[in-house]
Amino acid sequence: MSALVWPAADVPHEDGDVWRWELPTVHDASRVRMDLRARLAHPSLAARSTEDAREGLLLVFEELSSNALRHGGGAVVAVIVAVPTGWLIVLTDGSPDAPPRPAVDRDPAYGGMGLPMVAQLSIDYGWCSDAQRKHVWARLPSGLSAAAVPRPRSSSGPAGA
Numbered sequence: 001m002s003a004l005v006w007p008a009a010d011v012p013h014e015d016g017d018v019w020r021w022e023l024p025t026v027h028d029a030s031r032v033r034m035d036l037r038a039r040l041a042h043p044s045l046a047a048r049s050t051e052d053a054r055e056g057l058l059l060v061f062e063e064l065s066s067n068a069l070r071h072g073g074g075a076v077v078a079v080i081v082a083v084p085t086g087w088l089i090v091l092t093d094g095s096p097d098a099p100p101r102p103a104v105d106r107d108p109a110y111g112g113m114g115l116p117m118v119a120q121l122s123i124d125y126g127w128c129s130d131a132q133r134k135h136v137w138a139r140l141p142s143g144l145s146a147a148a149v150p151r152p153r154s155s156s157g158p159a160g161a
Contacts, residue, residue, distance in 0.1 A: 006100035006115060009126030011090055011137045016083035023076040029065045032078060036061055048084060050143030056121045057087050057140050063114035064091040064136055071098065072134060086123070090137040096129035100136050 019039065021032045039045065040054040061078065068076040074094020081088040102115040118138050119125055125138040 006102060006136070007126045008099070008128060009124075010128050011126075011135050012088060012124070012139060014081045014083050014088045014139075016081045016088075019080045019082065021078045023065055023069060023078055026066075026069055029062070029069060032065070033058060033062060036080070045082065048142055048144065049086070053086065053141060053143030056143075057089065060089055060118050060121055060138055060140060063118050064089065064138070067091075067100065067114060068093040068136065071095070073098075074133075084142070086140045086142040088137065088139050090135055092133045092135045094133060096132060096134045098134065100127050 019036070021028075021035070023029050023032060037058060040049075040057065045054075057080075061080070065076065065078055068091045072093025072095045077092045079090045079092075081090075100115055102119075121140060122138040123141055127134060127136045129135065
């Protein structure tokens with residue numbers, strides 16, 4: 001990632017379980033983070049991701065939601081798509097003309113380290129906008145190799161086939 005630019009890229013399409021929240025205020029972001037933590041603790045998700053990966057998703061949610069609430073405008077919406085290999089997280093706000101701007105040469109005491117951290121934790125990331133909304137997204141890994149991710153058994157044929 002260039003220190004000055006968050007890459008412009010359309011939100012990828014992922015098929016999976018979709019979780020959606022509206023975040024009118026910072027207090028709602030705290031509530032959603034607790035809900036997200038509870039969802040991630042469910043045994044079915046815990047079995048297909050590492051604790052570090054789940055903590056990474058919580059950190060990325062916190063950073064992107066905080067940025068959307070602080071620097072965006074209008075209603076903020078968070079969407080997470082859970083897929084076998086990880087998660088796609090998308091935060092939207094009402095500032096389509098305000099791209100994410102990672103801090104450059106700023107004293108860490110003044111903040112601004114969130115976007116570089118998101119980039120470091122992500123497989124891929126970007127932003128795009130339409131006439132009304134900005135969409136900032138990141139794709140995060142489950143922490144397990146593709147071969148280690150449990151696959152549901154097919155209902156067609158014997159269990160070992």
